[in-house]
Amino acid sequence: MLYNYFLHLRGHTLQFVPETLKTVELCLEAVKQNHWVIEYVPVALRMRLNKERFNFFYLPYMPEFLANIQWLKQNDYPGRGIVMGLGAGGERVQIYWIMGRSENSKNRIFVQNEDGSVSTKAFDEKKLTDPSLIIYNPFKVAKEAHIISNGDQTDTISEFLNAGKTFEDALKTRTYEPDAPNYTPRISGIFYPNGSYALSILKASDKQNPKRESIIIEKETGTPNTGEMLTTYECDGDPLQSFTGLPRLMPIKNTAQENLDFYWEMLNPKYRVSILINWQNSILIRNTNV
Numbered sequence: 237m238l239y240n241y242f243l244h245l246r247g248h249t250l251q252f253v254p255e256t257l258k259t260v261e262l263c264l265e266a267v268k269q270n271h272w273v274i275e276y277v278p279v280a281l282r283m284r285l286n287k288e289r290f291n292f293f294y295l296p297y298m299p300e301f302l303a304n305i306q307w308l309k310q311n312d313y314p315g316r317g318i319v320m321g322l323g324a325g326g327e328r329v330q331i332y333w334i335m336g337r338s339e340n341s342k343n344r345i346f347v348q349n350e351d352g353s354v355s356t357k358a359f360d361e362k363k364l365t366d367p368s369l370i371i372y373n374p375f376k377v378a379k380e381a382h383i384i385s386n387g388d389q390t391d392t393i394s395e396f397l398n399a400g401k402t403f404e405d406a407l408k409t410r411t412y413e414p415d416a417p418n419y420t421p422r423i424s425g426i427f428y429p430n431g432s433y434a435l436s437i438l439k440a441s442d443k444q445n446p447k448r449e450s451i452i453i454e455k456e457t458g459t460p461n462t463g464e465m466l467t468t469y470e471c472d473g474d475p476l477q478s479f480t481g482l483p484r485l486m487p488i489k490n491t492a493q494e495n496l497d498f499y500w501e502m503l504n505p506k507y508r509v510s511i512l513i514n515w516q517n518s519i520l521i522r523n524t525n526v
Contacts, residue, residue: 304465304484308502313337313472316386319499320425320433321463321488323515328427329463329488330384330514331499332374335507340365345523346510352377352519354512359525369413369420375514382514385424386468387413393424403434404452411448412440417475419446423466432456437466439478453483463488492520 308314319331334356336342343363344356354375358364364371369387376383378394381403385393389410396406403426413420421439434454440446453464464483469476489495492515500511500522513520 300485301487304486305502307484308465308467308486311467311471312504313469313476313507314503315420315468315476316423317465317467318384318386318423318425318435319463319465319486319488320384320427320435320458321486322431322458322460323488324460324490326431326460327516328382328431328433328514329492329495329516330375330382330425330427331463331495331511332384332386332514333499333503333511334374334386334509335503336370336509337507339363341370342507342509343525344370344509345525346374346512346521348519348521352517354519354521356510359523369415375512375519377517380429382427382517383424384426384514385422386420387422389422389424393426403436407436407438407450407452410438412438412446416446417443419443419478420476421468421478423468423479425466431458433458435464435466435483437479443475451482461488461490462486491515492518496520496522 308317313335316334317332319329321329323329334341334344334346336344340363343359345359346354347357348354353373355373356371358367358371372388373390374384374386376390376394378397381397383390383393383397383403389407392410393403393406396402403424407424410422412422419440421437424436424438425433427433432455434452436450436452438448438450441449455464463486465486466483467479469478470480471477487498489498492513495515496511496513500508503511508524510521510523
């Protein structure tokens with residue numbers, strides 16, 4: 237079996253495909269001599285590096301990462317998106333962005349409130365025509381759980397948790413957005429204090445005769461530097477096609493700032509509006525409108 241090694245040096249990427257043990261040894265020596273950082277590493281080499289006390293950012297090599305990165309980069313309009321996973325040291329990481337095609341949707345910013353929650357807000361109040369579905373709290377903390385979503389279901393989940401109920405209980409009371417003919421999915425995520433997490437998508441099973449369809453993915457724990465992504469749409473279109481399948485695997489970088497830059501640059505500049513990173517309950521925000 238062949239593995240790919242991506243060695244990063246000053247922002248440049250060199251790719252090695254070791255075919256023999258000798259090539260692996262040469263790769264190891266290159267790391268020693270040049271102080272490269274290995275980002276994607278199979279278990280065998282990772283064990284060697286750990287044994288020799290290297291500090292490095294690693295991911296088990298998965299072709300899905302590269303395919304999904306390309307999918308997001310080349311997607312004109314994935315809509316709103318959530319990525320959830322663990323940092324290199326097991327940090328709980330949530331990433332959320334919004335995009336917009338209409339003037340009303342583009343006229344927004346993220347703001348952090350005094351209680352630590354994040355809200356969407358009209359950048360120019362005079363231009364706000366319809367606040368429904370676009371003004372909400374994408375991030376809240378309740379019972380030490382970190383809640384993130386693309387709509388006012390954030391508040392529903394928070395209220396249920398504070399009442400001693402569950403994430404799943406809350407979402408049973410909600411459905412897709414009433415924006416026919418798109419019927420935009422509601423995507424949500426929650427990180428619990430013990431590091432377990434769940435992702436949910438509520439969508440219409442059929443655009444012509446819409447019926448509520450719910451998928452919830454629960455994880456007892458995650459993999460370092462690995463995230464799972466849900467977006468509202470598969471691509472641009474009229475009507476917009478809802479996200480299909482299970483969450484896509486995506487990388488989680490070493491710091492909040494690296495993640496903010498990495499994901500922001502992948503979003504189409506024509507439509508991107510705002511992005512937030514929740515790194516262990518520390519929030520970073522970037523807005524197009526400043």
